[in-house]
Amino acid sequence: MNRHALDRRTFLHALGGAALAGCGTPPERPNIVVIMADDMGFSDIGSYGGEISTPNLDALAAGGLRFRQFYNAGRCCPTRASLLTGLYAHQAGVGHMISDRGTPAYQGHLNGRCVTIAEVLRDAGYVTLMSGKWHVGENRPHWPADRGFDEYFGLISGGSNYFKLDGARQMAMESEPYEPPDDGSFYMTDAFTDHAVSFLQEHGDGPQPFFLYLAYTAPHWPLHAKPQDIEKYAGKYGMGWEELRSQRFARQAETGIRAESWTLSDRDPDVPGWEEVEDKPLWERRMEVYAAMIDCLDQGVGRVVQTLRDLGKLESTLVMFLSDNGGCHESADIPQGTPRNTWADPNAMPGGPDSFDGYDRPWANASNTPLRMFKSWVHEGGISSPLVCHWPDGIRVPAGSVTDATGHVIDLMATCVDLAEAEYPETREGRRITRLEGKSLRPVFETGSRDGHDAIHWEHQGNRAIRTGRWKLVSKRDATTRTAGPWELYDIEADRSELADLAGEMPERVAEMERAWMEWGRRVGWVPFDKLPS
Numbered sequence: 001m002n003r004h005a006l007d008r009r010t011f012l013h014a015l016g017g018a019a020l021a022g023c024g025t026p027p028e029r030p031n032i033v034v035i036m037a038d039d040m041g042f043s044d045i046g047s048y049g050g051e052i053s054t055p056n057l058d059a060l061a062a063g064g065l066r067f068r069q070f071y072n073a074g075r076c077c078p079t080r081a082s083l084l085t086g087l088y089a090h091q092a093g094v095g096h097m098i099s100d101r102g103t104p105a106y107q108g109h110l111n112g113r114c115v116t117i118a119e120v121l122r123d124a125g126y127v128t129l130m131s132g133k134w135h136v137g138e139n140r141p142h143w144p145a146d147r148g149f150d151e152y153f154g155l156i157s158g159g160s161n162y163f164k165l166d167g168a169r170q171m172a173m174e175s176e177p178y179e180p181p182d183d184g185s186f187y188m189t190d191a192f193t194d195h196a197v198s199f200l201q202e203h204g205d206g207p208q209p210f211f212l213y214l215a216y217t218a219p220h221w222p223l224h225a226k227p228q229d230i231e232k233y234a235g236k237y238g239m240g241w242e243e244l245r246s247q248r249f250a251r252q253a254e255t256g257i258r259a260e261s262w263t264l265s266d267r268d269p270d271v272p273g274w275e276e277v278e279d280k281p282l283w284e285r286r287m288e289v290y291a292a293m294i295d296c297l298d299q300g301v302g303r304v305v306q307t308l309r310d311l312g313k314l315e316s317t318l319v320m321f322l323s324d325n326g327g328c329h330e331s332a333d334i335p336q337g338t339p340r341n342t343w344a345d346p347n348a349m350p351g352g353p354d355s356f357d358g359y360d361r362p363w364a365n366a367s368n369t370p371l372r373m374f375k376s377w378v379h380e381g382g383i384s385s386p387l388v389c390h391w392p393d394g395i396r397v398p399a400g401s402v403t404d405a406t407g408h409v410i411d412l413m414a415t416c417v418d419l420a421e422a423e424y425p426e427t428r429e430g431r432r433i434t435r436l437e438g439k440s441l442r443p444v445f446e447t448g449s450r451d452g453h454d455a456i457h458w459e460h461q462g463n464r465a466i467r468t469g470r471w472k473l474v475s476k477r478d479a480t481t482r483t484a485g486p487w488e489l490y491d492i493e494a495d496r497s498e499l500a501d502l503a504g505e506m507p508e509r510v511a512e513m514e515r516a517w518m519e520w521g522r523r524v525g526w527v528p529f530d531k532l533p534s
Contacts, residue, residue, distance in 0.1 A: 030394055031204070031317040032121075032416055033212045033304065036083070037297060038076060038133060038159070038220040039375060041327030041367025042384045044294055049252035049369060051244075052291045053232065056302035057388060060319060063399045064390030065445065066257060069406045069492075072325055072385045074378050074460045076158060079324040079409055080215070081136050084147075085114040086413025086424075086438040088457065090524040096461060098138055098158075101532045105525030109137030110147060113434045115425060117416050118148030121211045124422035127203045130154065131196040132215030138170065145175040149213075151203070153178070153195035155188070159217055162188040162224035163353035166343055187226060189218045189293070193300030197307050204311045211416065214304065218293040221330065221358035223350040225292035230351050232295060233288040240274025241366045242267060244287075248369040256402050264370040265497040271362045282349070286359040289351045318391040318419065320412065326382045327367030329374035331360045370497050378458040378465040379474055379498055385409075389445065394419075397448045405444045406452045406467070414438035457520045462529030466517040467492065473513040474498070482530035487514060 043049040047061035073079040077097045078089035085092045093104060093111035100108045110116070118128040130144050132154045137143060144152040157169040163186060165171055171178040180186040196214045203210055237244065245264065252258035267273070277283055301321070308314040344356030364374050373379035387407065389395065397403070417424050418440035425433050443450035458465040462477030462484055470493040476485045487510050489503040503510050520526075 029209045029421060030391060030419055031210050031212075031308075031313055032126075032419065033214065033308070033317055033319045034083070034117075034412060035214045035301060035304070035319065035321045036080075036132075036216065037294070037321075037323040038215070038217045039325060039328040040219055040294065040323040040386075041364065041369075042323075042371060042381070042386060043248045043252065043369040044219075044327070044367050045298070045386060045388075047255055047388065048257050048386045049248040049255060050294075051236070051247065051251070052294045052298075054294065054298040056298050056305060057321060060301075060305070060321065060390040061388045061400070063392065064319075064388060065395050065397060065399075065448075066402045067387035067389075067407055067444075068257060068259060068402060068404055070322065070385050070387035071383045071406075071408045071456060071458075072323065073409060074325050074382045074458060074463070075376050076133075076220075076324045077135050078460055080134070081110060082409045083412050084116045084118075084136065084213075085110065086117075086410050086417075086436045087114055087434055088410065088437055088524050090459070090526055091434050091437070092136075094136055095459070095525065095527075096532070098135065101527075103525065103527055103532070106527065106532060109139075109142040112429075112431050115428055115433055116147045117211065117213070117413050118144070118150075119428070120148075120413075120417055120422050120424060121420050122148050122150065123425075124420050125208055126420060127151075127206070127208045127210040129196070129199040129203065129210060129212045130215070131199065132192045132213070133158070133217050134215070140175070143172060143175060145172075151199050154192060154215070155217060159220040159222070160188065161222065161343065161353060162217070164343075187296075188224075189216055189296045189300060192216055193303055196300075197303055200304070200307045200311065204307070204313055209420070211420075212304075214300075216297050216300070218297040219290050221328065222344070222356045223286060223289040223293070223359060224353065224355070225289045225296060225351055227351070229292035229296050230289055233291045235284075236291070237284045237287040238280070240277070240280075241271065241362045242274055244363075244366045245369045248366065252370070256400075258370070259404070259496070261494055262370055262496045263499065265372045265499060268361060268365045268372070271365050277362075283362070286350050286357060287363045290359045290363065292351075315392040318389065318394060320415075321386065321388040322409070323385045325375040326371070326384060327364035327374055328358065329361040329364045331358050372498050376460060376463065377476060378460060378463045379476070380492075380496060382463075383458060383465075389441070391445065395445045397445070401448060403444055403448050405441075405449050406456070407441060407444070408438070408453065408456050410438035411441055412438065415441045418442050455516055455520070457517060457524075459521065459526055464517060464521075466513050466520070468513060468516070470494075471509065471513065472498070473503075473510060473517065477529060484528065489513075 081094035090105035368381035371381035
C-alpha cells in the first residue's frame, strides 16, 4: 500500500473511531482558538483532498466537524477585517487593502464604528491573545494592542520574508516594534507558534476563559521553508498540476468532503498543459516548498493542540481553522530593488531566505480543486475556505461529520459572542457601533444545519457576487477598464464549480439579485473600483 493510500485509510479509520465523541454537555463559556492560514487553497489539507501531510488538522477534522460551503472575503485584508468584526469589510473600513483610498469604506484600517472579537470578549471576562499576521492597520493606534488584545506578537504588515524582516514590513511585540534575531534561528511560522504556545501556557491555566487568534502567514509567498520540511516533498510533484487536480478530486470523495453533484472544472485557460512546460524542476520545486510551508503550519497546529491537551483544556476549547482566501495565482515576480524585494537573488531556487517566488497560477489551480478562479476573484475558487471545527464538549453532531450549511467569515464573531455569552454593544466610547452582520454557527454544531443568511455578499476590487440560497450571481472586473464585467448566474447546489452560466436563461432572477446586490453595496459604502483613487 502506498503512503497516500495509508494516509487516507488512517484518516477514514479516525473518522469512524471518533464517531461517538462530542456527546457531552456544552460548557457555558468555552475557550476559543481561531487559526487562519494565508493564501491556502480549498483542497490543500488532507481532510479536504490534499496529499500534503497535515495529520494534526486531519485529526481535528476526524474529531470534529467540516464545512463544505464556508466562505471568506476573497483576500487577506477584507477577510481579516470581517473575521475580527463580524461585519462586511467595507463596514469596518477595509473595503480594499491597507491604503487609504479616500472614502470611509476604504480607509485601510479598522474604524471606530466596529468592535473586534477581542474587545467584546475581553469585556466579557476573556483573556485575549493573538500571534501572527494583523494586516488591518499599519500604524498606531490601529494595532492589536489598541483593539482589545491583552497579548500580541506578530507581523503588523502583509506577507514577508520568513527568515528575516525586510525593510518594508513591521513586526510588533505588544505595542512596541519587534526585530527578529539575525542569527539564522528565526522562521516566521515557528515564531508565531512559539508565542501562541507561550501565551497559552501563561494564561491557559488561569480562572478566565481565553480567546486565541493565531494568524499564520504560511503559505503566502515568498516560498520560504526549512530544508528538512522541503526534503519530505522532493520528487512528489513530477506528475504535474493536471494529474494533481485529478488525484485531489478523487480523494475529496474518499474523505467525504465532496458532494456527489460536484464536478471537476476544466484546467484554467491561462494554465499550460504539464507536457508543454519547460524547466519542470523549477516548477516542481515551487510546489515542494509550498507543501513544506503547509506541513510546517500543521506541525504548529499540533503543538497548540498538545498544549491545550497538557492544560486539560482541549475538550472545552472550540478550535476553528480556515483560510483567508483561495490559492494565489500571483507569480510574486517582483523586480529587485522595489520596496517589497530589496533582498532577493533572482537566480536563487525557491525555499531559502534569499529567494523570492510564488507557486503561480498553475499550482494555485490545483490548490482550489475542483473550483474555478483564485484569490481576489469572488468565484468559488477565490472565496471558498476549509472550515474545521473541533470542540468535544460542545459539538453534538457525530465526530467527523460534514455539513452543507452555508457560512461566511462574518459568522465567527457572532459565534464567539454567542458561546461566550458576551454582549455585542450598540455604542462604545460614545460612538454608535454598526449592527452585527454575522450569524452564530452554534446551531450547526448542535444539529448540523441552521437557518442561514438570506443573502451573502462580496465585493473586492471590482469583483462582485451575491448568493441567495442555491443561486449565486457573480461578476469579474475588466482588468483593462477596471469596470464591472457582465453578471453570471449559477446554481451552486447543482454546479459548485460554476461551469453552466444561466444568466441568459433567467434574466428576471439576474435583475432581482442585481437589485439586492446594489442595495447592499449602497448600505456598506461600496464605491465602483474604477471610481476609487489609485
